[in-house]
Amino acid sequence: MNGEFLTWQADQDQIILKAKGEWTLHYVPQIEAELQHLPSAKKLLWDLSEVKDFDSSGVLLFIEYLKRFQKQMQVEVVNYTPSQKEMYDLLREHMVADIPERKQSFLDEVGEATVETLHDIKDFITFLGHLFATFFYAFTHPRTIRFKETVYHIHQSGFNALVIIAMTSFLVGMVIAYQGAVELAKFGADIFIVDTVGISIVRELGPMITAIVIAGRSGSAYTAEIGAMKITEEIAAMRTMGFDPYNFLVLPRIFALMIALPLLIFFSDIIGILGGMVASEMVTGISYDQFISRLYEVLEVKHYILGMIKGPVFAFVIAAIGCFRGFQVSDNTESIGLHTTASVVNSIFMVIAFDALFSVIYTDLGL
């Protein structure tokens, strides 16, 4: 038999096996395939003189098959170099036991996830406690409020979001008007499109769209920023210097969003109604003058106020969840991604849940 890496001559008593070529990582699968064809005999003489090159994978393969052959027959290895012997000795002795697997049963996973969720809730309550303590301290000691950071975050999360808020609000306003106008036209009640657009945008859609965009834009940024600071131990450094992270990182973000979000909602209301006005004119031919005078009649100030009240609440929810998830980041890079996702998902859900709550309250109060 004559292979690329092995040559052997076999008679009944003895096999002379010559290993040759490069016994290196790249060729190990081929060598192994050739080794498997070796017949059995009483004695095996394994000659290594023609091995040109070898590395630890080649030697490991040698060790494995040597053990296997030793069980079947008497084996003698000849013509090995000192360095081959050295590596053989080292690798034969140096091998850790099987690496334990980290397998979890379904029940384990469910249990772990449940406990984790409970921990999250507990941690969030602790976070809120800290936050309110810092809140009250800030109100009683207004000098400790970080005005510069607050203004910076108003600019980042508020002003810089104007374009995206304008585009989404305009499109949503148009869509509402389009959808509504077709149906209302069937009843000849075209003009009621103004009521539909005006009230739905100001009461519901303006605050909601703005909050969702900001949750995706700023909530995620807060988590990533604070999470990165946690990984680089900046937060630990702040603590050792006596800078309370709640006062330095969380409060400015929460104040900033609570100021910026109502302003953005106001902006979103105007642009949304504008979008509805443009679409109404296109579909039903209601002129801009007609639209605006009807708007004066039907859009009471209370609708505007009811919508605006939601602003600071949504802002608090988004900023608090964003910061909380940031603090939860542990010291690996994957964790930032996971917590940022969790932050956005949680805050969008909470915004919608709070919106539902507001609807119930408003209806009960007859507003």
Place this chain on the structure above:
Amino acid sequence: MKTVIRATGIVTRFGDRTIHDGVSLHIEENEIYGILGESGSGKSVLMKEMIMLLEPNAGKMEVLGRELGKISFEESQKLRREWGVLFQFGALYSSLTIAENIEVQLKEYTKLSKRMRDKLVRSKIALVGLDAHVGSLYPAELSGGMIKRAALARALAMEPRLLFLDEPTSGLDPVGARNFDKLIVELRDMLGITVVMITHDLDSIFNIVDRMAVLADKRVVAEGTIKDVLRSTHPFVEAFFKNEYTKEKFADKLKEGERDVQ
């Protein structure tokens, strides 16, 4: 002796800032080669140029007989499998366990059976002196020294002929650092690999480095064995090797060097 790496007239600029202005050096097979220099002298940049993470603005870089600026994509991919790199902070993939980190290239680039891969992983873990249970941990669960060892095991996974180490002993305790030095020498002797390391560690420099290049003033101001380097009168070499601390701690080694100079 074969030359494994040859840099000729390397020039590197970042914007207006010149990092290297004609750096030339050569690294021989089977030696432990140190790259020294003050911080900001472009040691890491030079190493990044050797492993194709950066490209020099001018000059020629030959690694394992191939000129880096002129090779095709396929060739460069092949070359990347012939060396192992240990990054300063390990750079282990945080979503994989240590065993998976070591296995990842074997899985991607070879046709080895799962059983054989497993064996290789276990031998590498033993080689760098870690325990079996470490294999199933994630990098975030390891201490700094263990991360360095695990990262070295990963760098050795593809049986490289050439090993790049970025400050291998930084962040290790003195005992751990000396053990790591010993490990590097053992690996070199046994596997016949060439080791290129960036280091500030005087113990490593005096004890395990065969030859070295000192980077300062944007070029190599001294190259060779410790004796050759001590002959240089460049201010950085003077400050680094001939200060009170070094004089006291490595008196015998320095004397040997001086005797040879005379």
